[in-house]
Amino acid sequence: MRHHFLLLGACGWVLLVLIFVSRFFSFRAVDDYPERTGQSWTVAGSKTRPAPVTIPEKGAARPSRQVSPCEKQNKKEKHSSGLQATKTLLFQPSADPPEAAWEQVWERRDELLSAACRNASLSGLTHVPVTKFVLDRIFVCDKHKLLFCQTPKVGNTQWKKVFIVLNGAFTTVEEIPENLVHDHEKNGLPRLSSFTPHEITLRLNTYFKFFIVRDPFERLISAFKDKFVKNPRFEPWYKHDIAPAIIRKYRRSHRDSDSERAGSGLHFEDFVRYLGDAEGRRHLDQKFGESVIHWATYAELCAPCEIKYDVVGHHETLERDAQHILRAAGIGGLVSYPAIPPGITRYNRSKVEHYFSGISQRDVRRLYARYQGDFHMFGYSSPDFLLQ
Numbered sequence: 339m340r341h342h343f344l345l346l347g348a349c350g351w352v353l354l355v356l357i358f359v360s361r362f363f364s365f366r367a368v369d370d371y372p373e374r375t376g377q378s379w380t381v382a383g384s385k386t387r388p389a390p391v392t393i394p395e396k397g398a399a400r401p402s403r404q405v406s407p408c409e410k411q412n413k414k415e416k417h418s419s420g421l422q423a424t425k426t427l428l429f430q431p432s433a434d435p436p437e438a439a440w441e442q443v444w445e446r447r448d449e450l451l452s453a454a455c456r457n458a459s460l461s462g463l464t465h466v467p468v469t470k471f472v473l474d475r476i477f478v479c480d481k482h483k484l485l486f487c488q489t490p491k492v493g494n495t496q497w498k499k500v501f502i503v504l505n506g507a508f509t510t511v512e513e514i515p516e517n518l519v520h521d522h523e524k525n526g527l528p529r530l531s532s533f534t535p536h537e538i539t540l541r542l543n544t545y546f547k548f549f550i551v552r553d554p555f556e557r558l559i560s561a562f563k564d565k566f567v568k569n570p571r572f573e574p575w576y577k578h579d580i581a582p583a584i585i586r587k588y589r590r591s592h593r594d595s596d597s598e599r600a601g602s603g604l605h606f607e608d609f610v611r612y613l614g615d616a617e618g619r620r621h622l623d624q625k626f627g628e629s630v631i632h633w634a635t636y637a638e639l640c641a642p643c644e645i646k647y648d649v650v651g652h653h654e655t656l657e658r659d660a661q662h663i664l665r666a667a668g669i670g671g672l673v674s675y676p677a678i679p680p681g682i683t684r685y686n687r688s689k690v691e692h693y694f695s696g697i698s699q700r701d702v703r704r705l706y707a708r709y710q711g712d713f714h715m716f717g718y719s720s721p722d723f724l725l726q
């Protein structure tokens with residue numbers, strides 16, 4: 339509840355500034371996308387040129403395949419209704435508000451995202467060139483003209499199942515064998531990167547596009563637990579390669595060599611220090627290759643300031659958002675999102691406090707500095723309770 343309250347406060351403030359600023363900028367912003375014919379997808383939208391973000395490619399090679407830009411990003415910019423939004427400023431979502439209220443929540447999220455993308459002081463964290471790394475994250479359903487960007491640790495398996503059903507291989511999500519979902523040879527879900535530049539541009543411009551986010555720190559905890567604590571047998575490299583590499587570089591006390599054994603002892607503290615070290619970790623990330631998708635920012639994964647997504651759903655309100663996505667994508671009658679166990683998607687602040695309890699303020703600040711673009715873009719309140 340407090341979370342919502344803080345969020346609301348933040349939204350209100352941002353919108354007021356935005357409304358003021360939009361008198362000068364709102365129509366400019368639409369045309370800020372240049373008609374580029376060059377090599378890179380680096381996109382304008384902020385006045386300062388965004389610092390190029392280096393995203394590691396699998397095998398450490400630099401992206402070799404450049405794609406022509408998606409110039410005509412859906413120009414139906416939603417924030418043109420900026421002034422209308424004042425009406426929604428005082429709206430606070432209750433446990434189960436009416437449909438119209440949810441429409442306002444979704445609209446307000448769109449506006450927040452647009453505002454964050456235009457915020458020059460965040461541009462190094464929000465603007466990301468649309469490289470092959472991003473195109474690899476986006477799954478395609480041509481039959482229903484859908485694009486879904488994968489954000490690991492945010493319920494993506496279920497969405498992949500939805501896509502598999504939509505492609506016609508199964509009639510309901512329950513029938514799909516679990517091991518098929520992640521088998522990218524057999525699941526029949528093409529990635530956007532497998533198309534030609536022209537086909538990519540066409541899909542980006544005309545398909546319904548969405549992805550899901552959750553509280554950025556809770557997502558990192560989930561990645562840590564999943565990859566370094568539970569550590570599935572079929573992904574041994576987290577334990578045997580990645581954890582030891584992080585420990586070697588980031589563990590304070592190297593005398594603690596017991597826990598270095600087989601990497602089973604990666605501490606959350608080591609992980610946080612690695613994540614917060616924007617410069618220093620670049621070299622490691624290149625070695626880690628595709629594994630970094632589990633802790634890469636939403637901006638790095640999906641380039642939401644460059645690609646105009648129709649909906650960015652929130653894990654915390656997934657039950658509503660999933661319905662909304664299916665309906666908005668025009669597939670509500672064709673497939674249902676799998677049942678969500680009660681409480682599982684709720685933000686758990688005590689869990690976050692628990693994990694961060696041994697982490698120094700300096701490390702929390704560094705971590706936040708690196709992930710704050712995600713907090714701002716999707717309206718998550720900054721974790722001030724960890725900095726007191």
Ligand SMILES: *[C@@H]1O[C@H](CO)[C@@H](O)[C@H](O)[C@H]1NC(C)=O
Pocket residue numbers: 352355356453454457458459460714
């Ligand atoms: C832009 O981002 C900074 C954080 O870097 C924040 O303090 C500021 O409020 C944001 N500005 C707007 C207009 O949202």
Ligand SMILES: *[C@@H]1O[C@H](CO)[C@@H](O)[C@H](O)[C@H]1NC(C)=O
Pocket residue numbers: 681686688689692
């Ligand atoms: C939140 O997390 C804590 C600590 O991990 C756990 O004990 C508790 O059951 C969780 N609460 C809910 C509502 O899931």
